[in-house]
Amino acid sequence: MGKYFLLSFIFFACWFHECKSCFPIPRVHVYIGNEFTQISDPLLVYCKSDDDDLGTHSLTAYQDFHFDFCVKPFRTLFYCYLTSGKRTASFEVYNAKWISIPCQSYKNCVYVANENGIYLGDKLWSNWVVG
Numbered sequence: 001m002g003k004y005f006l007l008s009f010i011f012f013a014c015w016f017h018e019c020k021s022c023f024p025i026p027r028v029h030v031y032i033g034n035e036f037t038q039i040s041d042p043l044l045v046y047c048k049s050d051d052d053d054l055g056t057h058s059l060t061a062y063q064d065f066h067f068d069f070c071v072k073p074f075r076t077l078f079y080c081y082l083t084s085g086k087r088t089a090s091f092e093v094y095n096a097k098w099i100s101i102p103c104q105s106y107k108n109c110v111y112v113a114n115e116n117g118i119y120l121g122d123k124l125w126s127n128w129v130v131g
Contacts, residue, residue, distance in 0.1 A: 022070035030093050030109045032080060033064040041085040043113055047093065049078045071096050082113055087128040089118050 021027075034043040043059040047067065057065040069076065076096040082089045094109055102120055103109035112119045118126040 025071050025073070026107045027068050028071055028076075028094060028103070028107050028109065029066065029068045030078065030111070031064050031066040032059075032082070032093070032111045032113065034059040034061055034084075035112050035114045036061055036084065038115060044083040045080060046082075047078060047080040049076065052078075069094075080111075082118065084113070086130050088131070089113075089126045089128050091118060091126040 030047075032045050032047075036043065040061075044056055045059060045065045046056045047054040047065075049069075052069070054067055059065060069078070071094075074096050076094060077092065078094045079090060080093050093111065094103070102123070104121065109120065111125065117124050117128055
C-alpha cells in the first residue's frame with residue numbers, strides 16, 4: 001500500500017510541477033553552436049515546433065543555444081532558421097518520423113554552424129544560402 005502511495009505522490013508532484021521526466025521516452029537535447037572562425041556577424045538562431053516557439057537567440061563566436069523536449073511519437077518536429085550576415089539556412093533539427101534518428105545516441109542532437117554550413121556531428125546537414 002505504501003509503495004502505491006509513494007508512486008502516486010511522485011506522479012502528481014511531477015504533474016503539478018512540470019516534471020522534467022519523459023518516462024518512458026528519453027528526453028531529447030538539441031545544441032546549436034556558433035563555430036565561425038572568421039570575425040563575423042552574430043549567428044541568429046530561431047527554433048520552433050507546432051507547440052513551442054523558442055524565440056530568436058543571438059550567438060557570438062563559440063556560444064551555443066540549447067533546448068530539450070519530450071518526444072511525442074510520430075508528432076514531434078522542430079525546425080530551426082539560422083542567419084549570419086548574408087547567410088541563411090533552415091532545416092529540421094528533430095523529426096519523430098525519421099526512420100533512423102541521426103542524433104548521437106538518439107537523444108543528443110549537436111549542430112555546429114561554421115563558414116561551410118551546418119553540421120550534425122561530422123556530417124554536413126545543411127548548406128548556407130547566400131543572398
